[in-house]
Amino acid sequence: MDFDRLRKLYRAELSDALFDRLGTFINRETGIKMSGDKKVMVQARLKRRLKALDLIDFESYVDLLFGPEGMRTEVVHVFDAISTNKTEFFREADHFDFLVNKVLPEYGAANSDKVLRIWSAACSTGEEVYTLGMVIQEYLRKHGAFDFRILGTDLSSFVLALARNAVYSEERVRSAVPEFMIRRYFMASRDPERQTFRVVPELRAKMCFERLNFMDDRYSVKQLYDVVFCRNVLIYFSREVQQAVVQKLCRHLKPGGYFFHGHSESLLGMDLPLKQVCSTVFKRL
Ligand SMILES: C[S@@+](CC[C@H](N)C(=O)[O-])C[C@H]1O[C@@H](n2cnc3c(N)ncnc32)[C@H](O)[C@@H]1O
Structure with missing residues (x-):
């Protein structure tokens, strides 16, 4: 021009x-x-x-x-x-504590040798997905028995491409991920000038990313999920749309499965097949 x-x-x-x-x-x-x-x-x-x-x-x-x-x-x-794509590793960290202390032991006790399936709906550039992967992998190192897979979906093809690539600035990783996890789950770029880290292939292999618009009448995911993370996206929608989206997500959540939303969001007063477990975590009825 x-x-x-x-x-x-x-x-x-x-x-x-x-x-x-x-x-x-x-x-x-x-x-x-x-x-x-x-x-x-x-x-x-x-x-x-x-x-x-x-x-x-x-x-x-x-x-x-x-x-x-x-x-x-x-x-x-x-x-x-x-779209607003702000995200970070270990964002709203108490959700990952809840997963490790409550969800994973409960799942492990009932489902040894099975595959835990998690859906990170509106995953943005992937930090939420890889944080889930790291904490589950850490749990399995000590308590082994089941395997896991994580699906990340988002409206934006641009952020999904970054999520699949799994390359993050060193600063972004170091500011949120504990050092021992960086050593286990990231590889530094061979070119020191670039100052980037990439998630290791073993962890990337457990993740899959697909484009999905919450406004679609039906969601094109094939599995039923044990856990759905839908955090910091409902806030951009009207109450009516929020309820319709969560209702559709619930169709893909197993009975007894867990639903997480962001700390600045609320499902209060909505007609949903969910029972509240704590302020931002629900169980599918
Ligand atoms: C702020 S990010 C949240 C990322 C992550 N869940 C977190 O809590 O850090 C919100 C994401 O929602 C996605 N989004 C917005 N509208 C959507 C829609 N209709 N369907 C699917 N994703 C949508 C955006 O593209 C963006 O990546």
């Missing part, structure tokens, strides 16, 4: 009318609430798409998006641009 077009792009503004049109579409397709205070964020994030497509105004972008070609190729970029 030449300098003149870049300057025009820099000045481009998303009008209220276009934001409303985009917001209605995004809300319908993803469930994410699009209140007016998100306009600045959407404008900034979509400008990167305009630049990549060599466009200098939002009118042309919206025309392209809502055209037949855009509906096939551009929608995925819009979802990537609007």
Whole structure:
């Protein structure tokens, strides 16, 4: 893009009318609430798409998006641009303590030689999935007997690609993962300049990542799960959508299986086939 077009792009503004049109579409397709205070964020994030497509105004972008070609190729970029992917290793760490002290012993006592299945729904860049993998592997080192598999799903193909790749900055890993786990479950890049760690292949082999939109009528997962983590995503939806999503997730949770949601979320007053175990953990009826 030449300098003149870049300057025009820099000045481009998303009008209220276009934001409303985009917001209605995004809300319908993803469930994410699009209140007016998100306009600045959407404008900034979509400008990167305009630049990549060599466009200098939002009118042309919206025309392209809502055209037949855009509906096939551009929608995925819009979802990537609007989703908030903040996550970290050992986020809301008491959930992993609960898993180790309650869920895994209970599962092990009833299911030796079986495969524990966990679904991290809205897994973002994978830190939640690999944290689960590390703590379960640690538990099995001491108490062995069963195996495990973890499915990570997300709306955004971009974050899923990062999750599959499992490469994280050294700083991100060191700030949250205990040193002994880093030694066991990460490999430092051969190139010291890069300062990255990659999850070891043995752990990656137990994980699988797939794209799944919570707004789909039916979820395309084939298994029933023993544990579902659905953390820090319900908060972006209306109460009505939250209830519908958790109801659909419950269809894939075994009776007696555990459901975890984030600490800033609540299922209070919802009609769900779940019994509360503690503030953010529930058991499938
Ligand atoms: C803040 S991250 C949460 C990551 C992780 N669960 C945690 O607690 O750290 C929220 C994730 O929800 C995903 N998301 C948003 N809307 C979604 C939808 N309709 N279906 C599936 N995933 C969605 C986003 O792409 C994002 O990666």
